[in-house]
Amino acid sequence: MEIHTRVPRPDFKLLTLASLITTALGAYAQTPSRDNDKPAPIQRVEVTGSNIKRISTEGPSPIQVITRADIEQSGVVSVAELLDTVVANNNAGGQYRTNNTNNAVVGGAGISLRGLGPNSTLVLLNGRRMAPYGFSEQASFVDLNSIPLSAIERVEIVKDGASAIYGSDALAGVVNFILRKEYTGADLRVSAGRSQSYGDNDNQTVSLTAGSSVGRLKLLGILEAYNASAVQVSDRKGGKEGERTAAALAAGYTNAYLYEGAGIGSSFPSTSSSNGNLYSNNPANGGKQEYYAAGACNPPNVLYSGTFNGYAATKMCIDPVVDRYNTLDPKTRKLSGIGRATYEISPTLSAFGELSYSGIEQTYDFWPVFKNEYYDTSTTPNFPLALAPAGWAYYGRLYDELGKKLRDVTSRSTRAVAGLKGELANWDWEIGLMHAQTRTDFLGTNFIKVPTWNSGIADGSINPFKPLTAANIAALKTITTRNGKNSFTQLDGTASSQVGQLDAGPVMLALGANVRNESVSDGIDAASNAGLVENVARRLPISASRQSDAIYAELSVPFIKTIETQLALRRDHFSGVGSSVNPKLAIKWTPSTAFALRGSYSTGFRAPSLAEMNGGSRAPANCPTTNPFCPAPNQVWGTEVMVTFGGNPDLKPEKSSSTSVGMLWEPVKNHSIGIDIWSIERTNQVYAPDISNPADSAFFTKLSDATNAANAAFQAKYVNLGKTLVQGVDIGLQNHWSLGEMGKLKFALNSSNMSKYDTEYLGVTTGKAGKYGYPKWRHRADLGWAKAAWTTSLAANYRGEFEQLYTGPNNMVIMVKSFTTYDLYTAYKGLGHGVTLSGGILNLLGTAPPFDAAGRLGTLYEDNSNRRSIYVTLDYKF
8 A cells, every 4th residue: 555755844843754755765775686686477467548468566657556465554435545555546636436425426436536527537346347336517527435345456647647557547547356255165254343433333244255166166246245334414523503614714714704604603593493584674673674583593503693684784693503404424334245256167278257246235324305496475465564564575594494404315236247367379368248237226205296386485384484383294295316327338358469579578459348338317206306395406317328349459569578568549439429549658677687767658538427418417506796697696595596517419529638757766686666656637628617706607508587476596517617737746665564573564655736727718728736635745654563474553644734625714725634534553463363353543543634614524535534544354165
């Protein structure tokens, strides 16, 4: 596993890392030269990033390998948590997370190598694709939660782009999960953990791995069950309005910015224990237009004066603990299973089959229905004229009499692979047929029927200014549903062989081809899509499919003994999109057994997803008066407009070019350093126009003007626009020592620097490196010791500082500070034959993540919201 070091300036918390590096480098002079070592036997191995078996796992392209031992010592409970430790995964700048309650793809988790988004990182399982998550949005990605952690043998990550080898959507790189393929016996593993800092977030994992051989038949089965309790935002430090306000003041924001800054507070107008709020001419303040309480303001609500949503407020009644309704980590139940069988038909021919299933159920709490609507004396029999003498008002509160909204997300993933593998006339070949599908269903309860509400307001049977009656609640309650499915079927084949011999070595060739059909369907129920259910974002239904095919070749030519060359060429074709041919050239020069230089260049393209071409949504948005194409504010709707955002069947593919140059140096055996400078440029990007951006006015079409019955309506769609340039350097250290009777010691360090993240739209370039969500540095370091039955390791995780999303007074830049945590792991195998007891502490010091004005908890790093967590694992092999 990788580990990293801080370069730009000293950091007290990183002194531990610095001392470890010093110790590692100092050992170089004390270790015997590798020149006297006997050469190891030559054996070719399969390496992710190539279809050709190689002698060394360190090929021309930089690859990070996470082993089974690394996974066990990390203490993580899911694949998503495991990839959070990968420093090339800029998860502060584009990673989807399971706990993002209001995400259009709620329930899924993806990886974003180099911060380029989940749709630019290709995720594979044993070298083949998986079905994307069932819900579709601009980013189509594999849900990491669907992969059982206990089934993984290792993870290989190609970090220089690999479109020429694997396919069009590998612009930022490839993550290949290699599963266990053979096992004899059985392994029962039971694990439990919880947040020690808060005494909650209890989670349990039980897995069983069993395998055997019966003659020529080899069988392997893996079953994993996982359960976790829910955690609400208000259960954590920073999860309450007062805590975030205090942290904002301490960070340098002034009181005037606490609500103007949009996101520091999550207060809503009051709940049913009070009488809500009016926005009208306040008779208690000289008739000024502002927010003010419509009567009593009872606990837990409090009075507030200042600014709310950009408007003045005087003695407004707000609920400061509304995040008790907002789920941080959902209640989760997961069952996963993988079965594999191989049968040796002959010494040169075998058949194989894989079948996998994952079922995940998640439950989220969410705010009760919130309504902030326009009323006047002519349309509302119950209008409170005494409180709003002008005869009109906006009135809003949470209608929590109906109960909190519940969101249940169920996802089912299946994948079946069957194939043949063999040798014929010096060719290694394999053919496979695969079908994969992910179906995701959403059920939301305790929503409001819009027609029932409107008719009740008009005839006076519903009084919005008082608590709803039992009869009101029974008539109003309804549900909303969403059903999504992604599936594909693929036939593929590969073959490789030595096709020539030069003085420097063999010339190797690999060929491959595949054909694939993919389909997607996604949409909400008819009533919700017609706008008849309150607080539901309408999504235009998707039902689309397409065919694609690819052919590719890879050549390894040793021009001289010290140079290894990789040449690859791939042609992809997508129906409705077109074709693209993309090359890759990689060279590794090894002038001595202790030193090597390597470099690569490749191009790529990503066909727009079916959702980008066919999907869409309809939702209200703020159209500010600063934009010349926005309509004048309407008394009923203010600056709110309705935007229909549709897919664009005329989208063109995104394109990319990737470059990597690096070195590997092992001055003495078991002590090495690697440095790789990398650059990725993505052009012709799929862009979603923003109605709040005046520069995007040309992309919007006005459909209708505002009336009292409906707000103004606009329409837009995805376009190809702009480019992104990301550059940086990766640094890795690997060190091993033999301590004789004292055991073995190892140290590893991986660092990733993002020196540039520039985006260009309509001729304007914005630098994001070191800005919100894109720290320039990430590091992970591991120090491990093993002796006989004992294994102990200490890991350090570092994320660099970056600018807050919101500036302070006078546009003052406020930083999200750097963040370091330490993880401790210990295992003991001396309890009995086949028994291992292990455990650890994540975030050993209980360090709180740094303040961030835009975070739900006052932090962007919600993956560290549990602070100090403990876990224990019992493993029994029999």
